[in-house]
Amino acid sequence: MAFIITSITLLVLLATFLLVPPVAGYVLSTALRTVGWFLKNKTNGRREVILSRVRVEEEEFRSKQSSSTAGPEDEDWERVDSGAGVANNGEPVGDDWEGVIGFFHPFCNAGGGGERVLWTAVKATQERWPKAICVIYTGDHEVTKTAMIERVETRFNMRLHAPTVVLLYLSTRKYILSSMYPHMTLLGQSLGSLIVAIDAFNLLVPDIYVDTMGYAFTIALCKYFFPSVPTGAYVHYPTISTDMLESLDDGSGVKGLNSGAGAGWKGVAKKKYWRLFASLYGWVGSKVDVVMTNSSWTSAHIDSLWGPSRKILEHKKATVVFPPTAVSELHSSIEVSSASESTREPSILYIAQFRPEKNHSLVLRAFSRFLSQRRKDPATSSQRTPKLILIGSVRHSSPDETHIYNLRLLAHELHIREQTEFLCDASWPAILSHLRTSSIGTNAMWNEHFGIGVVEYQAAGLISVVHDSGGPREDIVIDLGDGATGFRASTEEEFAAAFEAALALPEEEKVAMRLRARRSALRFTEEEFSRKWIIELDKLVSQQHSHQQRKPLI
Template structure:
């Protein structure tokens, strides 16, 4: 009997230990991390005070400059109006001029905003000078934040040491036509960005980059601890680290693309070779190991994502995957639910479509029968020069299209179509090698004379091509959204996009009045779509362009700002 009692007690002790020990370890680890966070806050307090003081000082200097300019302008205008008064109207007088001058100065001061929150919002975006769609989202988010909270400081954690703030903001204006208020923009330069570069991890890249992002995030926090921390590049692990170190700091994620997805897992069994870079890689022992590794990483990614306070996704496709990965219970299984709305939580992410210069494109580029005469048989592809954008598919499809067109005598006397590829290139990176290989491929396909590569083109240059091209192309498999596709639509181009991801789910869709473009998957389908788009009668071309332009109204900068601020407001309110 005593032996049985002892055995039962031993089992109870073992069971209790098995249950309580992990909780105890977790509690102790949490205390250690919070203690580390307290030390980081203490050590960075002086830098925080300096950042705030510098921003307020720059604000005062800018205000003085504006006042001086307004004063000079008012005096000059006053002198001119005095001369006109002597010649034309004896009833006008200095009083009227003085009032006008006073109005100008008052306008430079600006009206008081009802919301005077003056905290620091940290934007984690190590590659903010890349010039892609993700960077447009970042800078448009900063602009919207500045307008909503003029006293708040937007601190961007970046690894772009070669660019100072003045140059960065100038490039943002030239590339995206986004003007920012310089005094409240602060660039904090990271020294550890190399730890999130994919080329640093030839094996287990996903895990390596994710763990590396913890190092970069720690680097960011030792520079400055923000009041609100938002990741705008997709490094979810950084948000979890922020929560562990600083539980009181609200966190937000703008997810462009899930780090891992069920589509990626499914692509391992794809035999067509069109589903991304890992299509068909699930064969054999190596493929089995890769599949298991991805499955385990997906579980870890989901656990990390559930630490985020506010979640925004750039498309309904992304939101469906994030809800499935980051959600809990029924939310994780309900992948077929409507994703166009959401509460902004891991289980119900909010869809905030990226901002696109729809209004500017519509005002700058006409779409009618007359403007059709100025468009050329040009195919335009705007995308960063990176492997996932699948430029080779476009080049091969274009070569096939030209070959088939050359065999048709009806086109004998017509000018040859051209392909223009515009994109940003991250210098001192694999991008430069990639574009070199693309140029070689164009030469091998014998389309070099009909293909143009434009690297890091300015916004005016992009605008010019959007106004004269006829077809807009996008070939990325599971493009998370496709800002360039919306730009095509707003500019009146006929879209030919990959039949997957955001373009299929949100953009190139029939809204009830007809097709807004073409979708394709294979080289043959893309070549056929190029032919179909260019062969449309003029009246049908104009009609499709106008339908696409109306569709683009769903993706304006104003709509992005409204939804962005609605979610960030939750983070600001959490502080109060």
């Protein structure tokens, strides 16, 4: 009860701060810093327990290592970048930095592209600062740390150093679920994230705080509670964007879930509400010390929304850090040549989480149209019938399960059930097998923030057919000077035509396009992500070191 009262009181104070003069804002700021001071002192005991537990696990790990011959993979976490950061006071920040980095990622077990970013970032951090502790604030109570480490290795083929990974379990994750807010969802989830952030800080106050899921309001709260804690954000998708505002007036119905919702008095009210929220979101951006974005599209929107409020900060601009993909493994595991062409089937692969915004329904309808047209064409009617394979993670006990049920129902209504396969929570070996044997990879999300699955298609040699928007258009399925690397489409008809065009390519051109796409994918390796991640995180480590030297009172 006390926690709920504290949360409600804080929300009232924050609302007051936005509406009252600067004097009241100063009083509120002081009050929030005082709350932060109490939280920090309250969690110091848990911090010592965590540090002690990490030391014990580290000793056990070393003992096991000394009793067996360590292979190259076992020593991956120990490889440290040779460059050391330099703090603002000129002192070097060496590899022995022992701070606690808090990663706010309430759905760390979701198994999607965002989770690949999280765990690759954790792995890169461990390799650069072996003594640092990576704390993950998560609501996945059903998974233990051991199970999570194993899942990361199974799903992403990534081995983490277990002793310095700590999972802290949130009890308030429900407050950021969209289902909690049938109306004013953006504002509801943003305010709800403050409750979850209080929950996180009530568990442990980190030395550096990084949001990796897009809950930027939690960063603003962190800054008011703990002004000396450096903050970072890896932004997959802006909470609101100018494209979203424009979609309200779109009559085509293809620009996301709110396409055309700006009509009538409700539409006018929604526009005003979104514009006010965009202003609030812009102010939140001023509290983030270092901003990373996953694509050129996201970066442009974030700079537009956050840029005006970040002029006084040291690191004003967002840095594009393309998310990591298994490019190297796919290159070594999958052959792309004239000889391998015979092993590919006329299958269309869609790798994406089973959520409404991924627009699986558009792919199902386009696939149905595509099959219908092939049956009518004498040149293709006798050929082997293509298959559609949908692979994605499902958050259990969530709307995802209802969504996939509706997709199966749609496939039945479209009479493509026999040609459509649904694979939920597939392992990496299973995904790899389909990447090896499929011909086309597709993605139908409007304004996909980046598109890790699309890069995986390219690295595996699939011909991409993607939505003509967002990251796939700006960064991935582009001509780098030697020819097209795939197809882009927007409507059901365009996707169906692109499926046919891709399969109808002469074998020589198919192989050439697959190879061009493979070369293009080399821009998105895990190694490149890790290199850029370390550069950006080093700014926060240096800043934290500088704050520590100054020994702030609160």
